[in-house]
Every structure is written in C-alpha cells, then in structure tokens.
Amino acid sequence: MYKILFKQTLLPKIHLMRIEAPKVAAKAQAGQFVVIRIDERGERIPLTIADWDNKEGSITIIFMEVGASTARLAALNEGDSIMNFVGPLGLPTEIEKFGTVICVGGGVGIAPVFPIARALREAGNRVIAIIGARSKDLLFWEDMMRTVSDELIVTTDDGTYARKGVVTIPLKELLERGEKIDRVIAIGPAVMMKFCSRTTQPFGVKTMVSLNSIMVDGTGMCGACRVAVGGVTKFACVDGPDFDGHEVDWDLLAARQRMYIEEEKMSFERWLAKHAVTA
Amino acid sequence: MPKLNLNREEMPRQDPKARGKNFSEVALGYSFEQALGEASRCIQCPKPLCMTGCPVSVTIPEFIRALREGDMPAAAKALKMKNALPAICGRVCPQETQCEQVCVLAKRGAPVAIGRLERFVADWERRQQEAASAVLPEPTGKKVALVGSGPAGLTCAADLAKAGHSVTIYEALHVAGGVLMYGIPEFRLPKEIVQADINYVMSLGVKIELDSVVGKLFTVDDLLKDGYDAVFLGTGAGLPMFLNIPGENLNGVYAANEFLTRVNLMKAYRFPEYDTPVKVGKKVAVVGAGNVAMDAARSALRLGAEVVYVIYRRSRAEMPARHEEVENAEEEGIEFRLLTNPKRFLGNEHGSLVGVECYEMELGEPDESGRRRPSVKPNSEFTIDVDVAIIALGTTPNPLVAQTTIGLDTTRHGTVVADETTGRTVKPGVWAGGDTVTGAATVISAMGAGRRAAADIDRFLREK
Ligand SMILES: Cc1cc2nc3c(=O)[nH]c(=O)nc-3n(C[C@H](O)[C@H](O)[C@H](O)COP(=O)(O)OP(=O)(O)OC[C@H]3O[C@@H](n4cnc5c(N)ncnc54)[C@H](O)[C@@H]3O)c2cc1C
Ligand code: SF4
Ligand code: FES
Numbered sequence: 001m002y003k004i005l006f007k008q009t010l011l012p013k014i015h016l017m018r019i020e021a022p023k024v025a026a027k028a029q030a031g032q033f034v035v036i037r038i039d040e041r042g043e044r045i046p047l048t049i050a051d052w053d054n055k056e057g058s059i060t061i062i063f064m065e066v067g068a069s070t071a072r073l074a075a076l077n078e079g080d081s082i083m084n085f086v087g088p089l090g091l092p093t094e095i096e097k098f099g100t101v102i103c104v105g106g107g108v109g110i111a112p113v114f115p116i117a118r119a120l121r122e123a124g125n126r127v128i129a130i131i132g133a134r135s136k137d138l139l140f141w142e143d144m145m146r147t148v149s150d151e152l153i154v155t156t157d158d159g160t161y162a163r164k165g166v167v168t169i170p171l172k173e174l175l176e177r178g179e180k181i182d183r184v185i186a187i188g189p190a191v192m193m194k195f196c197s198r199t200t201q202p203f204g205v206k207t208m209v210s211l212n213s214i215m216v217d218g219t220g221m222c223g224a225c226r227v228a229v230g231g232v233t234k235f236a237c238v239d240g241p242d243f244d245g246h247e248v249d250w251d252l253l254a255a256r257q258r259m260y261i262e263e264e265k266m267s268f269e270r271w272l273a274k275h276a277v278t279a
Numbered sequence: 280m281p282k283l284n285l286n287r288e289e290m291p292r293q294d295p296k297a298r299g300k301n302f303s304e305v306a307l308g309y310s311f312e313q314a315l316g317e318a319s320r321c322i323q324c325p326k327p328l329c330m331t332g333c334p335v336s337v338t339i340p341e342f343i344r345a346l347r348e349g350d351m352p353a354a355a356k357a358l359k360m361k362n363a364l365p366a367i368c369g370r371v372c373p374q375e376t377q378c379e380q381v382c383v384l385a386k387r388g389a390p391v392a393i394g395r396l397e398r399f400v401a402d403w404e405r406r407q408q409e410a411a412s413a414v415l416p417e418p419t420g421k422k423v424a425l426v427g428s429g430p431a432g433l434t435c436a437a438d439l440a441k442a443g444h445s446v447t448i449y450e451a452l453h454v455a456g457g458v459l460m461y462g463i464p465e466f467r468l469p470k471e472i473v474q475a476d477i478n479y480v481m482s483l484g485v486k487i488e489l490d491s492v493v494g495k496l497f498t499v500d501d502l503l504k505d506g507y508d509a510v511f512l513g514t515g516a517g518l519p520m521f522l523n524i525p526g527e528n529l530n531g532v533y534a535a536n537e538f539l540t541r542v543n544l545m546k547a548y549r550f551p552e553y554d555t556p557v558k559v560g561k562k563v564a565v566v567g568a569g570n571v572a573m574d575a576a577r578s579a580l581r582l583g584a585e586v587v588y589v590i591y592r593r594s595r596a597e598m599p600a601r602h603e604e605v606e607n608a609e610e611e612g613i614e615f616r617l618l619t620n621p622k623r624f625l626g627n628e629h630g631s632l633v634g635v636e637c638y639e640m641e642l643g644e645p646d647e648s649g650r651r652r653p654s655v656k657p658n659s660e661f662t663i664d665v666d667v668a669i670i671a672l673g674t675t676p677n678p679l680v681a682q683t684t685i686g687l688d689t690t691r692h693g694t695v696v697a698d699e700t701t702g703r704t705v706k707p708g709v710w711a712g713g714d715t716v717t718g719a720a721t722v723i724s725a726m727g728a729g730r731r732a733a734a735d736i737d738r739f740l741r742e743k
Contacts, residue, residue, distance in 0.1 A: 023496055037453055043545060043554035044453075069554055084453040086490040216545070216555075219451050219492055220677050221517040222537035226528050233521070233528060238679065252528055255630030259530045263556035270551055 001081035002036075005058050010140040013065045014108065015074050016050070022057030024087045030115035031093025031210065031242055034059060035218040037084035038072050045069050046215045046237070048112035048187075049088060059087070062111035062140075068267035075275075089218045090241045093208065097124040099182035102174060103149070104167050104196055105131045106188025110141050112210060113187050118148040120185075126150050130170050132188075136161035167192065168199045175203045183208070186245060190253050197245030209245040211236045213256060228252050285389040288317035295610040299580050302465045302548055305607055306370070314399040318347040321391045324383055329393060332381040334727035335434075337361045339378060339393055346400055355404035358397060363437040364430060364476045364726065366405060367459060369398025370468050371570075372723045373601045405475045415484060416443040421740040424449060424507040426493045426680060429457020431513035431713025431725035433480050438733030440483035444740060447507075449491040454544065457515055458714075459722070461544040462536070464574050466581065467604070470543075494683040499709060508743065509708050509736045512695060513729060516674045516714035522566065526624030527670075531558055531632030535567070535575045535671035542578050557582070560667035564588045564635050566621055567671035568598040573605060575669045576613045587613050588663060592620040592640045592653045618642070618653065622660060624668060634664045676715045684709070694718050702732030710736055 006018040024034065033048045051060035065071045076082065093116050101120050105113035110131045121127045129149035133139035134157045146152050153170045154162035163170065167188075175181055184207040186196035193209040200207045213225040213236040220238035227236050228249035234240065291307040292298075298305050309317065321343045329339045338357050345354035358365045374380075374394040382390035421444045425432045428450040436446045454460050459473045481487065493499065493514075502510050519534035521527055538557065541547040545555035559582040565575045568591035576587045589608070591598060594617050598605055609615070618640040625634040639659035642651035675693045686706045688696040695704060695711040702710040712728030714720055 023491075027496060041546075041553045072554075084490050086451070086453070086492060088495055089492065216537060216540055217452065219495075219517075220679065221519070222540050223519050223521070223534035224537045228528060252630070255530060256528070258629075259558070260556045263550065267551050267554060267556075 001083060002085040003081045004076055004078055005056065007076070007078045010062070011137055014062065014138070014140055015065075016060060016062045017073075018053070018056065018058040018060050019082065019085060020057060021059050021085050021087070024059050024085065025052040025054050025057050028052040028059060028088040029092035030095065030119040031112070032088035032090050033218070033241060034061065034085060034087030035089060035215065036061075036073075036082055036086075038069065038076070039083050042072070042083065043069055044084070044216055044218070046089070046212070046218055048210065048212075048241075049115065050111035051115055059085075062108060064108045067264045068271040071268065071271055071275075086218065090237060091239070093119070093185070093210075093242050095119045095123050100126040100128065100180060102171065102181055102184045103127060103129045104171060104184065104186040104188070104192075105129070105145070106167055106186075106192040107133050107138060109188030109192070109210075110139075110145065113185065114141060114144055114148065116185055116187075117145065121148050121150075125182075128174060129153070130155070130167050130174075132156065132167035134158065166195070168195045171196060172199050175200065175205065181205050185209075190250060190257060193245060194248075194250040197248070197250075201246050207245040208242045209248060210241045211243055211248065211253060212241070213253060214259060226256070283322070283384070283387065284320045285384070285387055287320075287389045287392055288313045288395075290392070290395050292607075295612070298466065299611045302581055304469050305466050308402060309395055309399045314396060315347055315349075317392050318343050318396055320384065320389075321347075322383070328381040328383060329378040329391070332378040334377065334723045335361050335730055337365075337378075337397070342400060343391070343393075343396060346396060351400065351403050354400045358400050359404070362397075362726070363434050363480060364722075365397050366401035366472045367430070367468060367476055368723055368726070369394050369396075369401055370472075371463060371601075373721060375602055377723070402472075405472070415441065418445065419443040419740065421445065421508045421743070422447070422506060423509045423511065423736060423740075424502045425511045425513060426499070427451075427457060427513040427515055427713075427715070428455035428477075428487055429513055429515050429713060429725060430459065430722045431515070431715075431729040432457070432511065433477065434726040434729035435511050435513060435712065435733045435736075436485040436729075437480045437483055438730055439736060440480075440485050442733070442737045444737070446484070447486045447488060449488050449493050449496075451490075451492040452544070453489055455487050455489065457513075461540045462571065462574070464539065464543055464578050466577065467574065492679070494679040499680065499684040499687075503708055508740055509710065511702070511729075511732055511736065512680060512704075512709065512711040512715055513713045513725070514677060514680050514715045515725075516694075516719045517677045518675045518693070519670070520672045520674060521670055522621060522672065524621060524623050526626055526632070529624050529626040529632045530630055531560065531666055532624055532668045533558075533670065535565075535571045535669050536674065538575055538669045539571070539578065542582070548578075548582055558667055559584050560665070561585045562588075562663075562665040563667045563669065564590050564663060564665040565669045565671055566590045567673070568593075568600060569671065569673070570600045570604060571673075572669075572671035573600045573608050573613075575671050577604075577608055577611060579667065579669065580611055580613065584667070588616050588665070589613055590616045590619050590621060590635070590637065590663075592618065593650060594618055594642060597650045616663070620653070620655070621668075625662070632666055632668055634662045635668055636660055636662045674714075674719050676718070680715075692718060700731060701735035702728060703735060
C-alpha cells in the first residue's frame with residue numbers, strides 16, 4: 001500500500017497528491033511516469049510524474065477527474081492508501097544544454113512540463129515557458145512555472161485569464177521573433193501536441209512530445225501503448241513516452257485513445273449514479 | 280506380473296456448452312475412486328522411464344504407490360519433494376510429450392494419466408488444514424535476489440529457502456506468479472491454486488516485493504552492490520511479437536498478452552464491476568495455434584463472441600498447443616482455419632478493425648524445426664469479417680533487464696545467455712533461467728531451470 005501524504009485540490013476538478021514511494025522518488029527523473037492501481041478492482045492507469053521529494057520519499061501526481069478511475073482517485077484523502085504504485089517508468093526526457101528551449105504545457109500537461117523545465121534550466125538552458133488551458137478555472141501552477149522559466153506566457157482559450165487563444169499562437173510568435181530556438185517540448189492533450197508540432201515543423205526546430213497512449217502494464221509486455229513514429233511501431237511505455245513530434249502518427253494516436261470511449265463513459269456514469277449525492 | 284489394465288480413467292469435465300459461457304475450471308479432477316483406479320494401473324517399473332521424461336524428475340512411481348495405498352500425506356510429500364508447484368504442473372504440463380510419452384504403457388496406447396494423478400494429490404494436499412510445514416535449516420546468512428516471480432523464480436526461491444538462504448523476489452506486476460497469473464486463464468488454471476502454491480513458497484520464508492520493475496526502480500548491479508550475494512533472473516519472455524503487416528495497429532487488434540492480461544490479471548470479464556474493459560466483438564480471429572492462442576480463443580468465446588476462428592499457417596499436425604486444449608477448444612466450438620495466414624488487417628473510417636485478408640498456404644519440405652514449411656498459394660487471398668483479432672505468435676524476452684545490466688550476454692533473439700546445467704551467466708554472481716533464457720517454452724522447463732540454478736547458487740554460496 002502506498003499512502004497519500006498530502007492532497008490539494010488545485011481547481012474544482014484538478015487534484016494534486018503526494019504519494020509515499022521512497023524507492024520511486026530516489027530514482028525518478030523528469031519525463032518519467034508511474035502506473036497506479038487504486039484498489040483490487042482498479043485498472044492500471046499511467047500518470048506522469050509532476051515532482052518528487054527525496055527527503056519525504058514522495059512522488060507528486062496531478063490529475064483531472066475525467067472518468068471513473070480518476071474520480072475514484074479524487075475521492076481519496078490524506079491518510080488513505082492506494083494499492084499499487086509502480087515506477088519510475090519510461091525513458092527520462094533528454095536533458096542537455098541545448099541553448100534556448102520552449103516548454104509548452106497544455107491543461108494537465110502543465111504538471112509534467114514543470115520538472116522538465118526545471119531540469120533544462122538547471123542544465124544551463126534559457127527556458128521560455130508557455131502554459132495554457134481552456135479557461136481560467138483549468139489553469140494551475142503558474143507560480144511554480146514562473147520559478148523555473150526565464151520567460152512565461154500564459155494563455156486561456158476563452159480569454160478568461162491572461163492572453164486569449166491557444167498556446168500555438170505565442171509559440172509561433174516566439175519562433176518568428178528571430179531568436180534562435182534550439183528545442184521545443186510540448187506536453188498536453190494529443191491535439192495540442194499535434195498542433196505544436198505542426199507549428200514548429202516549418203522552422204525546423206526539434207519538438208519532443210510526451211505520448212499519453214492507453215497503457216496496461218507500462219513495462220513493454222502488452223503492446224496496448226502502440227504508437228507509430230516515423231512509420232515504425234513503438235511502445236510508448238518503454239520506447240517513450242517522449243518522441244519526436246514531427247514523426248508521430250497523430251491520427252493513429254487519436255484513434256487508439258478513443259478505443260474504450262463507450263466503456264469509459266459507462267463506467268463513469270455508473271460511478272456518478274452511485275455517488276449522486278457528492279456529484 | 281499383474282494383468283495390464285489399458286483403460287485410462289477419463290477425467291470429468293464441464294459440459295462443453297455450459298463451459299463456453301463461464302470462466303470456471305473446465306477439467307473437474309478425479310474422484311478418490313477414479314484416482315485409485317488410475318493409480319492401480321501403474322505397474323511400478325523397477326526402472327521407471329516416466330521419471331526420465333519429467334524435467335524436474337518427480338519420483339512418479341513413489342507418489343503413485345503411496346496414493347494407491349491410500350497414504351495421501353506420503354503421496355503429497357513425495358510429490359512436493361521434487362516439485363514445488365504440483366497442482367499447477369498437473370494442469371498445464373504437456374504430459375503427452377514428457378512423462379506420459381515414455382511411460383511403458385504408452386506403447387500400448389494408454390499411459391498412466393500421471394498429470395491427472397499429480398493434480399489429484401496436489402489438490403488433496405491444498406485442502407488439508409495443516410499445510411505440511413516444512414522444517415527449515417539454520418539460516419546461512421547469505422542473501423539472494425530473484426527477479427521475476429513466474430515458475431522459474433518461484434521454484435528457484437523455494438529451493439534456495441529450503442537450503443537456508445534469505446530470498447527476496449522482485450516482481451514488476453502487482454501480483455506474483457508471472458504467466459500463471461496474467462496469461463493462463465482461470466478456466467484452465469484457477470488463480471486460487473496458483474495463490475496457494477505461492478503461499479507455500481512464502482511459507483518457506485521467501486519475501487516477494489511487488490511493483491518492482493528491475494531496470495527502472497533499481498538495476499541488477501544495484502542489487503549486487505546492496506549486499507545480495509547472488510541474483511537470479513527469471514524474467515520470462517514477455518515481449519509480444521507482431522506480424523508486421525498493414526493494419527496491425529487498428530483498434531481491435533490485440534497482442535495476446537494484452538487481451539489475456541486484461542481478462543485474467545485485470546478481470547475484464549467482470550467489467551464494469553472491475554474497472555478494466557476489453558473489446559470482445561462478435562467475430563474474433565486468433566492468429567497462432569499454441570497454448571496462448573487456445574487460451575485467447577477460448578477466453579473470447581466465454582466473453583460472448585459469436586464466432587471465434589483460430590488462424591494458423593500450418594496444419595493440425597504442427598499445432599504446438601497441448602493436445603487436450605486443442606480438443607477442448609474444438610469441443611467448445613472454436614473454428615480452425617488451418618493453412619491460412621493473414622496478409623493485412625482491414626479497418627473502417629474510425630480506425631477500427633472490420634476484417635482480415637488472408638492467404639491460403641500449402642506445406643512444402645520440412646524446415647530447420649523439422650516441421651513442413653508453409654508457403655503462400657498464389658492468388659488465394661480471401662477476407663474473413665472480424666471485429667477483434669488477437670495475435671498469438673509468441674513472445675521474446677523483455678530487454679529491460681539486459682539493457683540495464685552491465686556485462687550480461689544476450690543472443691540476437693534477445694535471450695540471456697546462461698549455462699544450461701547451472702544457469703550461470705557470463706556475469707559473476709548472476710544466474711538466469713526459464714523463458715528468458717530459452718525463449719517462450721513451458722512451465723515445467725522454467726521450473727527445471729530454476730531448480731538447477733538454485734542448486735548451483737547454493738554450491739556457490741557455500742564455497743564463498
Ligand atoms: C497464455 C499462455 C498459456 C500458456 N500455457 C502453457 C501450458 O499450458 N503449459 C506450459 O507448460 N506452458 C504454458 N505457457 C508457457 C509458460 O507459462 C511459460 O513458459 C512459463 O511461465 C515461463 O516461466 P518463467 O518463470 O520463465 O517466466 P514468466 O512466467 O513469464 O514470469 C516472469 C516474471 O518476471 C516478471 N518480470 C519481467 N521483467 C521484470 C523486471 N524487469 N523486473 C521485475 N520483474 C520482471 C514478469 O512480470 C513475470 O511475472 C503458456 C504461456 C502463456 C502466455
Ligand atoms: S513409466 Fe508408467 S507404469 Fe512405469 S512407473 Fe512410470 S507411470 Fe508407472
Ligand atoms: S503499456 Fe503494455 S507494453 Fe506499453
């Protein structure tokens with residue numbers, strides 16, 4: 001069992017938890033993920049590592065309530081435990097001194113971008129961060145991102161906070177500004193990563209994305225996480241999750257992410273019906 | 280010499296119609312009378328060949344003799360002496376190519392049903408309250424780390440613990456048991472039985488650390504540095520192979536590992552009570568004809584598929600699955616499309632599978648495996664409508680451990696190089712055995728390898 005040491009509800013549907021897992025915390029690196037299972041009936045869900053604390057022996061995860069599993073997780077509190085917590089999985093993000101790097105985080109994707117931006121900055125890069133969300137009430141960690149970036153741009157799709165519009169607009173402006181950009185990291189929903197990659201491609205700037213495919217084991221055993229990169233099938237859990245965004249088959253990713261959409265809906269409705277009082 | 284009895288006692292099974300709809304065990308096991316009847320057929324050869332056919336040399340005539348004398352505790356003891364997991368082996372070993380193949384009565388077409396008797400004795404023992412508590416020797420103070428808790432790891436662990444060493448198994452998944460838990464379905468190997476055998480291994484003092492992916496959480500070199508005197512790798516062959524044909528990433532195309540993991544390990548057959556879903560579809564094609572293929576096909580049927588095809592490029596004679604399971608599958612209504620091989624998978628506009636285009640095949644001269652080589656019949660393409668396809672072509676070892684261990688030797692098939700009789704790898708202090716060394720094989724061969732490695736590790740630790 002892995003204890004929830006701390007829980008914070010960042011926004012109505014977005015929660016942060018620090019989970020006790022000292023061995024994972026000792027090895028975690030930016031860009032890696034964990035697979036968790038809440039209880040005996042739970043599914044194995046991958047969550048990107050948002051931070052870790054070696055002293056406390058904890059891993060920070062941030063998640064949005066989008067279905068039955070995340071709603072179930074959100075219903076747990078400090079002091080409760082989850083049954084399984086496996087990690088750190090996947091290859092860490094490539095961290096080097098590239099020069100100037102743009103880190104783009106969309107929605108809950110802001111969480112995994114944070115440790116990557118921090119590591120890049122520590123490696124001596126100039127970090128420009130762009131974070132965006134659909135609306136003000138889905139935006140978090142602006143303060144945290146500010147601590148790890150030299151320049152921070154914030155957007156909301158609906159203009160309820162900061163700049164109105166999607167993240168690709170400031171991304172394009174930055175690329176056009178004439179300053180040399182050596183690398184872009186984009187993490188968020190598949191469409192957002194796809195359009196970030198589209199935006200950078202004409203500028204020839206290498207763009208790394210973190211693919212959130214459906215996973216089961218997370219260790220290369222099942223093949224659920226198959227993605228196509230440069231025309232070759234890869235397992236996102238062991239060959240990634242980071243891949244070159246210009247090479248990713250985005251349509252395949254989008255189709256595969258929708259594979260269990262009906263089942264997910266059914267599970268969620270079942271959960272909501274059971275918890276009608278709290279909902 | 281007593282008269283030979285050539286009537287093999289049939290094992291009761293669930294009715295094929297009924298069982299096609301449930302996940303309960305198909306084979307029901309002998310009654311005491313049936314077991315006695317079958318045991319009495321053994322002529323107690325002075326030089327028992329059956330034992331030579333058994334990869335872990337179970338003292339077959341001895342346990343059968345005790346059984347027919349009605350001394351169940353003695354039968355169980357004889358069995359457990361050589362085999363830590365007899366309830367499992369009795370169910371899943373390919374007896375027809377091992378002990379039963381060389382039983383003298385096999386020449387007369389009716390070998391003693393050794394597997395069924397093994398199962399009977401093991402099941403009897405499990406039901407006894409006071410589990411025969413093993414007497415453990417003085418601790419040696421030596422520590423051994425095992426990676427992987429499949430049959431290779433569990434056997435190696437049991438033997439090392441019995442020799443007095445302190446044993447810890449690190450397992451990547453959230454349960455122990457390897458393929459026995461995530462691969463082989465409930466209806467063929469009830470999970471309760473696997474659990475009982477794991478409990479037995481743990482009762483010997485073996486510690487099992489779940490959720491521990493070696494190569495990620497720590498490396499083999501970390502383990503050696505952290506005070507383990509030896510490391511055994513029993514990581515299996517968990518990496519699924521694909522056909523590498525167009526359409527293989529369509530929604531609805533599964534690797535058997537994923538399909539079976541969802542169903543067995545994650546209990547998708549109880550969705551939505553359990554959170555993990557699985558697509559079953561109305562028409563299912565399973566590609567391959569080994570045990571994995573049979574398990575996937577029969578699982579799909581039980582989950583409600585209307586038609587399940589097994590597509591295999593060779594003929595019936597070459598099918599690698601246990602005979603009994605092929606028979607069971609056929610009885611349950613699985614349709615075999617032999618001498619057939621997929622060319623490509625066909626999808627709709629949503630990226631979902633709608634069919635598989637296949638070639639007809641014909642058999643030519645024998646290849647290096649001794650089986651006749653299949654080749655494509657020109658212009659023979661035809662399409663089978665399916666909404667789910669399950670690829671069961673085999674697996675290779677997961678490279679995670681080999682990639683993160685300094686100085687381990689692997690073959691071009693990704694298997695770890697280890698000495699066959701001792702399990703020693705080229706890296707000092709590291710042994711390996713089971714599917715990770717041989718490629719996908721059998722439960723009993725993995726157990727045999729675990730046992731040989733344990734013996735060598737014990738020798739090494741005593742000399743150290
Ligand atoms: C569906 C199916 C049906 C089968 N049917 C039969 C049958 O009827 N009869 C028969 O004899 N054989 C059968 N087999 C084959 C048999 O199950 C295997 O040969 C046997 O389980 C191999 O044992 P093993 O201990 O080498 O590996 P496995 O059972 O594969 O166990 C390896 C374990 O190591 C763990 N592991 C892997 N990598 C790591 C890591 N990096 N860190 C920590 N842990 C790790 C895995 O999670 C797993 O638990 C079947 C196989 C399958 C898949
Ligand atoms: S070979 Fe057959 S008859 Fe002889 S001891 Fe073994 S099981 Fe009995
Ligand atoms: S999640 Fe199973 S192989 Fe990647």
